[in-house]
Every structure is written in structure tokens, then in C-alpha cells.
Amino acid sequence: MSKVIISADSTCDLGEELMTKNNVSYFPYHINLEGKDYLDNVTIKPEDLFEAYRERKVLPKTSAINIGEFLDYFKQFTDEGYEVVHINLGSGLSSSHQNARLAAAELEGVYVIDSQNLSTGSGLLVLKACQLAEQGLSANEIAQQVTDLVSKSHASFVINTLEFLRAGGRCSALAAFGANLLGIKPSIKVDNQDGGKMNVGKKYRGRYDQVILSYVKDTLARYPDYDDEIVFITHSGTKKEYINAVRKYLKENTTFKNIYITQASCTISCHCGPGTLGVLYIAG
Secondary structure (H helix, E strand, O other): OOOEEEEEEHHHOOHHHHHHHOOEEEEOOEEEEOOEEEEEOOOEOHHHHHHHHHHHOOOOEEEOOOHHHHHHHHHHHHOOOOEEEEEEOOOOOOOHHHHHHHHHOOOOOEEEEEOOOOOHHHHHHHHHHHHHHHOOOOHHHHHHHHHHHHHHEEOEEEOOOOHHHHHOOOOOHHHHHHHHHHOEEEEEEEOOOOOOOEEEEEEEEOOHHHHHHHHHHHHHHHOOOEEEEEEEEEEOOOOHHHHHHHHHHHHHHOOOOEEEEEEOOHHHHHHHOOOOEEEEEEEO
């Protein structure tokens, strides 16, 4: 079996259990909150960000992983004779992908994949890479097959509040005020053919538990020809009863063999705010 490291960054949102089980190595993003530098999901958690905003109206800043950091990170593996397949947050969302490519160019046997996605939309590709590594494929073969799946990994979310998007400058105060006044809960679709850029999808109204189920039904109808191996329910502190209702619906109405529930990283959570939920899977 070839010596291959499967690698990602902290935005893949797989959670500690899945990453440990699948031997995924990862590099955390930097989170700057009130002048202090933290490592995503290592020295700071999403709950800390939400508390800081609720109590002091401060939002964190995220910064890309730089070339030097990637070089040191990859080199620890290549120096030991490993090849590396690294799956990165979409290039349309961060300069980290370009930095990883530049670092990889300095080394032999490092393959960097633009997931053109975020959260477990990237995580799905990471798990596929792990499966291929288990089958004994080379890093080059894994990179080629995973790249072919990029446009089939579908990510979307429904957002409970626009407050964080507004505070982070990603939507206007007027739009946020209007949405809140009308009780609008927008869905966000990730463009997996344009670097992972986020676009507003269908807008929902009503009680949030009903909104979430409507979103799930619409998502499954949009991509019905799915790979039934894995589906993710990824959230940012959404109420447990809402998550359980989605899990129940998926168990009763789909053929997914594995339904994984994970929490979004700080990098993702600080933009979407608390209560966000997405259903993510691979479809043809």
C-alpha cells in the first residue's frame, strides 16, 4: 500500500471523531477575536464567537493559512516519505487554496485539490479520498478521482438570522432589517463550479422548524440522483429537536446508509451565525 496522507483544513467540518477514524490530518484556520489570535476549533469554539457577539457586539476576523505554514505542514509528511492529497476550502472563498498550491510546488508528491466548496461539502471529498487511500491508490490517482467529484458535491444551508451576515458586511443593514421584519429565512447555495462562492437560493417564511424541513425537501428534490453512502447534517448550534427532526425525515424518506451530524467550524459559523443548518451530499 502506498504511503499517502489525506489532508484538509479546519473548514471541512468533519468533527474530531470522523477525522480520527479516517486518519485525516488537518490544518486549522486563524481566528482573530478582539486582537488575539486563535486556532479554529483548537483554541476557540463557535460558542465563544456567538457569546462575544451577543455580549459585546464584536465579530472575529478569519485569515488564510499562509504559504510558509503550508510548506512546514506538508514538509513534515514528505520528509517521512509520504505523499499528500490536500483538499482545500474553495478558491473563491479564501486565498488559502492558492497558498497551498504555491507551497506544494516547492515539494514532491503534494497534490492540492480545490474543493470549490465549504464545510462538509469539502468534507465529503475528504472522506472519498480516504476510501481511495484505503484501497491502495496512489496520491496522483486519488487526486484525479476526487477532482472528478468536485462538481458533484452539493452544499447548501438555511440561515436563521441575517445578523451575522450583516455585521460581517455580506448583506446590507436594510436587507437584514427587511428579512427580519418579514420573517424571511434565506437558503444559501454553494457554487461548486465557481470556487465555492455563495449565492442566495430560495427564501422561506414561517416557523423555523417548518422552514428547515421545507428546505430539506427542496434540496432532496433538486438533487435526487444521490450517492447513498453518506449525507451530512451540518449545523451551527441549531436546536437539537430540529436536528433530530431532519435526521428522522432522512431516515424515513431516503436510502442514505450513513447520516452524520457535525457542527460547523468557527470559520464557517462566524459568517452564518447560530441556528444555521445544511444537508450536504454527493449527487450525479
